[in-house]
Every structure is written in C-alpha cells, then in structure tokens.
Amino acid sequence: MSGAATEDVLSAFSSLRQHQRNGHRSPHKPLLALLALSRLAATGKSDVPWSVAEEKLSELIAEFGPASNTGRAQSAAYPFTRLRADQIWVLDKAVADDKVSPLRTGVTGRFEAALEQRLTADPTLVSTVARTLVDSHFPPTVAGDVLLAVGFDPELTHPGMPSPVARKRSAAWRASILRAWDEQCAFCGFDGRLAGMAVAVEAAHVRWFTEQGPDDLDNGLALCSLHHKLFDRGVLGLDDDLAVTVSQRFSARTSSGRAVYELHGRRLAPRPGTQPPAVEHVAWHRRQVFQGLPLAS
Structure with missing residues (x-):
C-alpha cells in the first residue's frame, strides 16, 4: 500500500x-x-x-x-x-x-x-x-x-512507522517532576535507587496527556511503578484535600495487596516549594478515571 x-x-x-x-x-x-x-x-x-x-x-x-x-x-x-x-x-x-x-x-x-x-x-x-x-x-x-x-499482544509496536501524535511530550517534564517530589513516590514514599539513579519511580500525569493534560508541574506526581499503574487505572485517586483515596471496587487478599488499603486517607506531603496537583486536574481525574466510590473514611 x-x-x-x-x-x-x-x-x-x-x-x-x-x-x-x-x-x-x-x-x-x-x-x-x-x-x-x-x-x-x-x-x-x-x-x-x-x-x-x-x-x-x-x-x-x-x-x-x-x-x-x-x-x-x-x-x-x-x-x-x-x-x-x-x-x-x-x-x-x-x-x-x-x-x-x-x-x-x-x-x-x-x-x-x-x-x-x-x-x-x-x-x-x-x-x-x-x-x-x-x-x-x-x-x-x-x-x-x-x-x-x-485480543492483541500488549507489547504491540508500530511496525516501522511513527505514530501520528499531534502533541509532543516535554522531554524535561519527567525530570522536573521527579526532582520536585524528591525522586520518591508521593503516595508511599518508595525511593529506590540503582547506581545512584531513581528506579521504579515515574512521573505521572494527573490529567492524562492524551486528554489534553499539560506537561506542567501542577499536573504531575512522582509515583512508584505500582501506584502509577493503580492511579491510571482508577484504583487510587485524590480528594479535595489532596488525600489519597482507594476505590471500593478494589479488593485484595494477601498482606501485600491489602497494603493498598493503608494508603486511603494519607495526605500528600510535598516538600516546600513543590506545586501540588491543581484542583482542576484532581477533579478531572476523579470524574474521568477514578473507579466508583472511595472507601469509607
């Protein structure tokens, strides 16, 4: 063709x-x-x-x-x-x-x-x-x-041609987010390092980039790989006071899985000078991504 x-x-x-x-x-x-x-x-x-x-x-x-x-x-x-x-x-x-x-x-x-x-x-x-x-x-x-x-391979890639994505992600945004949050997970505090570099700590958009979320410091969190995944799947969210919420739809049986419940109600504690997620981005995530209702406080 x-x-x-x-x-x-x-x-x-x-x-x-x-x-x-x-x-x-x-x-x-x-x-x-x-x-x-x-x-x-x-x-x-x-x-x-x-x-x-x-x-x-x-x-x-x-x-x-x-x-x-x-x-x-x-x-x-x-x-x-x-x-x-x-x-x-x-x-x-x-x-x-x-x-x-x-x-x-x-x-x-x-x-x-x-x-x-x-x-x-x-x-x-x-x-x-x-x-x-x-x-x-x-x-x-x-x-x-x-x-x-x-029904596709989850590792499916573009066979030899780039994706025609209109917006380009900022190459500097990830580093800026990790630096602002001290290279540790804003939810659990994980701060693993390998050869002096942060490992399994990622920059997460609150309002998704694919949904016009900006590469701004008030639209990002540093999250460990697990909590980034759970945040984007709607298991975890934030309330108006920037406390972590856990969806009632999430369930776990082992102690490792049930540790997610312990995040519920934990307030974000950014270092002085770090911009917390903007109210409008948190509200977007709550409406568009978070699954169902949060656990009872």
Missing part, C-alpha cells in the same frame, strides 16, 4: 468524533474499533455481531471508560450505532442510533468495505492502527492492558 493510502487509513481512525458532555472522556468508539481490528487480525473479517458487542464491548467500556450510571448494553449501543457517522463503520440492517432492542434482532457491524480491503491488504497496518488508537486515547500504563483485553 502506498504511503498516501496508509496515511488516509490512519487519518480515518485518528479523527473519530468523540462524544463530549461536560468534558467527559469517551473512549467508546476507539474501543469498538480496536475490537473490530482484533477480530480482523484473527479471522480476516472485522464483523462484530451485536451479541458479541453487547457482552465484550460493554465489558471494555466498563473497565477502561469513566464511571457511568448508564446500563452496559446501552453504553455499547452508542458507539455500535454512532460509529457509522465517521464513515468507517456499517451495519447490515437499518437501525436507529442508540436503540438496544433492534440490535438484538441479529445486527452485525463491520468496517466499511473499502477500508476493510485496505487493512486486509496490509496486515502490518492493522497493528499500526491499533497501536495508534491506544496511544491516542490511553496513557502508557493502561495502553497495554487495553490491547490485551481486545
């Missing part, structure tokens, strides 16, 4: 119109596209019957989308019907947007024929599109989990 044709395919997926309401994160369409790409890679066809979407897509949205009171089937019906507006998705029956009952009559969705032909003609393009989608909508700590959940 020519470079121009490849760029056209990438552009079609990167320009998916996201439902926006009060700034809410909405990864529903990308998750459906990833599910169809996975089926295309496995079977040679992108067909997603509603019976599969109602179960699998709804699970993906519940796991990787923001907390919602919308029923699971209804959450899946939104992207399943509305992805048609992006000109990459078709249904084999004429049904109205958002309606669950008509979908249960045996409706199947798939990529538009010309697009599917382009993807099947170049299998590496399927991997490129999948990696581009997760990188565009999820932070690195979550992207691998999404790929695994839809």
Whole structure:
C-alpha cells in the first residue's frame, strides 16, 4: 500500500468524533474499533455481531471508560450505532442510533468495505492502527492492558512507522517532576535507587496527556511503578484535600495487596516549594478515571 493510502487509513481512525458532555472522556468508539481490528487480525473479517458487542464491548467500556450510571448494553449501543457517522463503520440492517432492542434482532457491524480491503491488504497496518488508537486515547500504563483485553499482544509496536501524535511530550517534564517530589513516590514514599539513579519511580500525569493534560508541574506526581499503574487505572485517586483515596471496587487478599488499603486517607506531603496537583486536574481525574466510590473514611 502506498504511503498516501496508509496515511488516509490512519487519518480515518485518528479523527473519530468523540462524544463530549461536560468534558467527559469517551473512549467508546476507539474501543469498538480496536475490537473490530482484533477480530480482523484473527479471522480476516472485522464483523462484530451485536451479541458479541453487547457482552465484550460493554465489558471494555466498563473497565477502561469513566464511571457511568448508564446500563452496559446501552453504553455499547452508542458507539455500535454512532460509529457509522465517521464513515468507517456499517451495519447490515437499518437501525436507529442508540436503540438496544433492534440490535438484538441479529445486527452485525463491520468496517466499511473499502477500508476493510485496505487493512486486509496490509496486515502490518492493522497493528499500526491499533497501536495508534491506544496511544491516542490511553496513557502508557493502561495502553497495554487495553490491547490485551481486545485480543492483541500488549507489547504491540508500530511496525516501522511513527505514530501520528499531534502533541509532543516535554522531554524535561519527567525530570522536573521527579526532582520536585524528591525522586520518591508521593503516595508511599518508595525511593529506590540503582547506581545512584531513581528506579521504579515515574512521573505521572494527573490529567492524562492524551486528554489534553499539560506537561506542567501542577499536573504531575512522582509515583512508584505500582501506584502509577493503580492511579491510571482508577484504583487510587485524590480528594479535595489532596488525600489519597482507594476505590471500593478494589479488593485484595494477601498482606501485600491489602497494603493498598493503608494508603486511603494519607495526605500528600510535598516538600516546600513543590506545586501540588491543581484542583482542576484532581477533579478531572476523579470524574474521568477514578473507579466508583472511595472507601469509607
């Protein structure tokens, strides 16, 4: 496939119109596209019957989308019907947007024929599109989990071509965040070093970079690898007083796992001069990432 044709395919997926309401994160369409790409890679066809979407897509949205009171089937019906507006998705029956009952009559969705032909003609393009989608909508700590959940190798990489990411991350931001927080986890205090360098301590965005989170000092925390992962998966969060919260949805049986519970209520204690996370970024994380309700105090 020519470079121009490849760029056209990438552009079609990167320009998916996201439902926006009060700034809410909405990864529903990308998750459906990833599910169809996975089926295309496995079977040679992108067909997603509603019976599969109602179960699998709804699970993906519940796991990787923001907390919602919308029923699971209804959450899946939104992207399943509305992805048609992006000109990459078709249904084999004429049904109205958002309606669950008509979908249960045996409706199947798939990529538009010309697009599917382009993807099947170049299998590496399927991997490129999948990696581009997760990188565009999820932070690195979550992207691998999404790929695994839809059926791709979590270590999937771009085969020889860069991802067309519009924004570039600041190379200096990570070092500035680690330095501001004394190269130790803001939640548990872990400060391991190897040959004099901090190890397993990472710079975490509070508002995700993929969701227009800035590379600013008030949008970052130094977190150990474990707590960075749990923060980005919504197990851990922050309240208005910058105390750590633990989601009621998290459970653990061993003493190591249950140590996470002990973080609940622990206040951040930045060194003098360090900017704590801004109120608006903390509020965004609470609305868009944190799972459910926090443990009782």
